[in-house]
Amino acid sequence: NAGVTQTPKFQVLKTGQSMTLQCAQDMNHEYMSWYRQDPGMGLRLIHYSVGAGITDQGEVPNGYNVSRSTTEDFPLRLLSAAPSQTSVYFCASSQAGTGDEKLFFGSGTQLSVL
Amino acid sequence: EDQVTQSPEALRLQEGESSSLNCSYTVSGLRGLFWYRQDPGKGPEFLFTLYSAGEEKEKERLKATLTKKESFLHITAPKPEDSATYLCAVSNFGNEKLTFGTGTRLTIIP
Numbered sequence: 295n296a297g298v299t300q301t302p303k304f305q306v307l308k309t310g311q312s313m314t315l316q317c318a319q320d321m322n323h324e325y326m327s328w329y330r331q332d333p334g335m336g337l338r339l340i341h342y343s344v345g346a347g348i349t350d351q352g353e354v355p356n357g358y359n360v361s362r363s364t365t366e367d368f369p370l371r372l373l374s375a376a377p378s379q380t381s382v383y384f385c386a387s388s389q390a391g392t393g394d395e396k397l398f399f400g401s402g403t404q405l406s407v408l
Numbered sequence: 409e410d411q412v413t414q415s416p417e418a419l420r421l422q423e424g425e426s427s428s429l430n431c432s433y434t435v436s437g438l439r440g441l442f443w444y445r446q447d448p449g450k451g452p453e454f455l456f457t458l459y460s461a462g463e464e465k466e467k468e469r470l471k472a473t474l475t476k477k478e479s480f481l482h483i484t485a486p487k488p489e490d491s492a493t494y495l496c497a498v499s500n501f502g503n504e505k506l507t508f509g510t511g512t513r514l515t516i517i518p
Contacts, residue, residue, distance in 0.1 A: 336508030399451030
């Protein structure tokens with residue numbers, strides 16, 4: 295099993311550009327989520343999904359969009375990138391179906407917005 | 409609002425020198441306290457979940473303990489491969505989401 299796979303590993307955007315961060319898991323987990331990690335701050339939840347067709351907002355959802363058409367995939371869209379979105383982004387999934395049990399994380403996407 | 413404070417921010421130990429990392433928390437109703445390990449350039453990796461005060465969990469050189477206000481991650485006779493950032497997180501019964509601390513960066517010197 296590959297676990298949670300994120301692409302790309304690195305990305306540089308200009309302010310105003312849009313892009314999609316990809317996340318896929320092969321563990322048949324219902325729960326998937328996106329976090330961002332910034333220096334001096336803990337991981338913060340952006341959006342999450344408890345199953346295909348169901349998404350909800352986390353702590354810092356503004357400027358991001360998600361959809362969940364399949365159990366395996368949970369892409370994160372930046373609609374119009376801003377320098378404040380420079381961060382490391384992690385996708386995570388959970389077998390338990392909730393966001394507070396053992397999470398499996400991807401290896402992250404380092405995003406710079408110029 | 410749930411809060412998690414980890415100390416120290418960074419810790420350097422000689423190989424074999426035991427120590428403890430602290431995680432203090434404020435939560436309305438603790439559902440679980442989690443420890444994760446994060447290596448540079450990687451995502452966090454799950455270590456332990458603790459659910460009630462007095463509970464302890466062990467894995468190799470690591471032992472996690474929990475009280476009503478804090479958790480400790482004890483590391484016994486550490487090796488250089490134990491170098492990593494250790495993250496603490498809590499969840500409450502109200503929202504089933506994790507609130508993470510900022511982590512302790514542990515460096516073990518050979």
